[in-house]
Structures are given as C-alpha cells and as structure tokens.
Amino acid sequence: MNILIIEDDLLFNQFYSMFFQSKGVNVVSTYSIAEARGILQSSAQFDAIVLDNQLTDGEGLQLVPPLIGQYPDAAILMVSANDSADFFLQAYASGLDDYAVKPVNVDLLWVKICRAVEVRQLQRVSRQQQAELANWVAQEQQEQELAGHVLATLTQRLQQMPAYIQVKTKPSSSFSGDILLQQQGQDGSQYLLLADAMGHGLAAAISLMPVLEVFQSMSQKSLPLSNIVFELNKKLNRQLPADRxxxxxxxxxxPRTSELEVWNGGMPPLLIIECVQKKISKAESKNMALGILNEQEIDVSVEKFKWTTGSYAVGFTDGLTDTEFVGHGQFSADFLAETWLEQPEEAFRGLEQCIDGLSHAVDDISVFSIHFDKYADLISAGMKLNDKKDGRLCLEFKITGSALSQVDAPLKIVQTVSAYGMHQSLNNTLFSVLTELYLNALEHGVLKLNSEMKQAEDGFIKYYSLREQRLSSLVSDDSISLVVDWCMSDNSIHLTVADSGSGFDYQAMNVQRSTDDFYYGRGINMIYSLCAEVNFKGCGNEVTAVIIG
Known part of the structure; x- marks a missing residue:
C-alpha cells in the first residue's frame, strides 16, 4: 500500500510515517499545501492520503478537489483538532472518505484507512465492471442490429402480405421466434407458412433461417405441400441441435378448385370459419414439429378443406392462447372461432386492440386471418385477359444427360413467355401443365420410376431415394425435348414433350381414365382438365397438348 501524508507538524508527520512503515506501507511525507501540489505534478500513485486541515500555508480542505482529480481511487482521510459537526459535514461534502480527531489513535486511524481503501478498491472494480458491461451491451446492440437487418432483408418480400391476409404480431423480445411467410406459386396457388421456433429471441429467430430458402424456392415452383414439408423437416433435422x-x-x-390444403405440426388448430353456414372446422395438429423426426418417421400427408362464400381461415401461435389479457383472460380456439362467427368484419380489429394493450408479451404472439371472399375477388380480377395481340412465340428446348438434374425447364419457359406479355392466368395454366408433363417425362420416362411405389408405408422415402440415385447416373443419351408454341392472337398454346424413355401403354391408360383409375395418378387428370386436347404418340414417350386461353 502507498500512503501520502500531508501534515505540517513534524512530530505528528514522523509519528504517522513510522507507524505506517511498521505495517509494511510505503510512505511519502509532505509538510505544506505547496509541497503536496508538487507531488500532484509527479507520476506517483497512492492508495490513501492522510490530510491535516490546519496547514501553515492554508486549509487542507482546499486540496481535496485536486487530490480527488489526481487520485480518484485513493481514500482520503482528514485529521483535525476541530471536532465541530458542521466542519465534518463540510469535509464529507467535499469528498472525504473518513476523519479522525486529534489527538489521533493511530490504531483506529489504521483501521479506518484499511476500510476506506477496501471500499475504494471495490468501487474501482465496480466501475470497471460497469464499463465492461456497458461495452458488452453496446457490442451486443450492434450485433443485434446487424442480425435484425439481415433477417429483415431476407424475409422482407416473403412477409409482405396480400390484401386478403391480415396479420398481427407482438414479439416477447427484440427478435421473434415466430415467422409468417407467403409466396405465390408459378401456377397461381398461394402458399402460407406460420412457424414457431422453440425458445425466444435471437436463438429462436436463427432456428428459422433454414426455413426461408426452402419455403421460397419450393413454393415458387408450385410443388406439393408434402414435398415442402419433407424437405424442410430433413433440413432442420440435419442443421438444428437435438433440443431445437x-x-x-x-x-x-x-384458386381453381377453391381448395385449402393444410399440414399442421405442433401448432394450435387452424380455424376454417364458414360464417354463412355457421360452421367451424379445425385443422388440428396431427404431426410432430419439424426437426424432431427423421426422414423415415415424418408424416407429410395433408388435410383438404373447401372454402365457401363468407369464409375465413384463422391461424395463430400458442403465444396468443397462453397469454392472459386484462379483462378477457385467456383466448381459446373455440372463443376465437365464435368471435369470427358473430362479428367477422370486426373480429380481427378487436384482437389487434387486445394485443396492442399488452405492456409485455411473455411469449411471441402471431395471428393471421385469410378472407376468402377478398381472395376470390382478387383471383377473379386477375383472370381478366388483356387485349388480344398479334404475334407468335415458339420455344424449343432439348436437355440431355446430367443437365436434366440441374435445369428447371418449365420455370425457365414460363418466365420467358411471361416477359413477352402472357397473362398471369394463362401463364399459370401453362406452368401447371408443362410441369406435370415434364416431370412425367423425367421420372417415368427417363428415370423409369413407378408411382405405385409411393403407396407403400415407406414408399415416399424409397421413391425419392431411387430418384436421386438415378439422377446421379444419367448419361448423354438420356434426353427430354420440349416445344412451346404460343399464338398470341387467340391465346392458344401448343405443347410437345418427348423423352428418350421406352414409353408405356397409353391406350390402356385411356381405358383406366374412363374408370377413374388414372395411370399416372392425379397429375394426368389435372392435365386433361386444363387442356383442350391431350394426345400421346409413338410408344407413349411423346405427348402433345393444346391450351386455350
């Protein structure tokens, strides 16, 4: 320990010095304010300062501010014969740590010095910790702002909802573990995903990152929900820790069938509310959450519902039903459904007001409502054809070998014709038909896969496993040719899709179609329903189709 003594009485000065030195303390002695000011100019450091008030060249109190400025972590103790309470109140107000009245008991003075030094050291450690904490908080804030910017950039387009979908969210912290995404498929269908990651904050938000790319890319291609669920579960099962x-x-x-497909894994029920018929249906959770089961265990089957005039679909995370709302208690799924039945136009607004009234959400809250009448109006308006145009666009593609596993030909084609002004409704139909014909040519023609495999208990897994295996073994003789001929004047499209496979008995398929036993499953039925003509040629490895806009 280092102690500075400021005492003009030679006897007291030496007495203090000898006593402190006997305690193993380094002592610097001064006898006046002037000498003390000289010490202030040096680089010396002290743990404690013993200061007399009545010095030959002034009062010691006037030294207290500069001493504190020079040695902010040093304990300052004053010794004085003045025992007035007013004097010591003034001394404490100037910043003293403690005092002693002359004649001084040096043992008591030593105890006071040790205690004051210990307090000063604790204060110094506390200030350092506070500074480190402030620095950590600032860095954490910067990192959270960066993470928030990245997440917002990645999800911005997918979270822009069309007019027929109302959304309300309230996170429990800076980051929400809930996410609501939408994407229109190339065939005109609308995909929606409400996800709730385990936990809260940034850790939960990061768990949702693998969802974004898979949902966007697969729904944009209008792939079946079962495929999207399967792929997302596989990715999350591989990338997330076991406890997430x-x-x-x-x-x-x-929009073509007024049909709603739903897969629910670990979420509260999706409510389908038919206000005219006063009917409520629920798509309950029949599956485990994503990322828990492996590829062989996950059930990807979907439920189907029809929507009618005056219908709504309402979905929410458990943060809504687990929250206590002042004056309302907890909202159950049945209460929400009854609220929509009674006041369908006002129900969502009332729910918004309740959520806004929460001072703090104990869990992330997300809720959405789909108004099917508004959706139908939008679809109807979008199907109005533009003015007739003159012209013709003919595209020819031939894809061979390993390129078959890399090129998404239907998507490229519809993007091209769209750029030439094809109306969205016709573009959607083209995409649906072309995709089905192309996948039939690839999977059943080139890869020689049999759809009946999917009917077995683990057939879905085996089918796609074999598909990947055969895609990796493609040779240059494997090929698919596509011709798309669009006549703009009458909005007709003539398609030809041919593959290098061995074909099939398409005449037998026509017999099976007449008995509702379709050779290629539901896909071929869709093609016949969307096309004015469908004809198989040769050995069955070539098909032509006509679409009338």
Missing part, C-alpha cells in the same frame, strides 16, 4: 425444433402450419390455396 420448429412447430409449423403450412397452407396452400388453389
């Missing part, structure tokens, strides 16, 4: 998972509701709206 993502509950989710997937929805697909088909």
């Amino acid at each position: 998972f993502v509950a989710a509701i997937f929805i697909r709206l088909d």
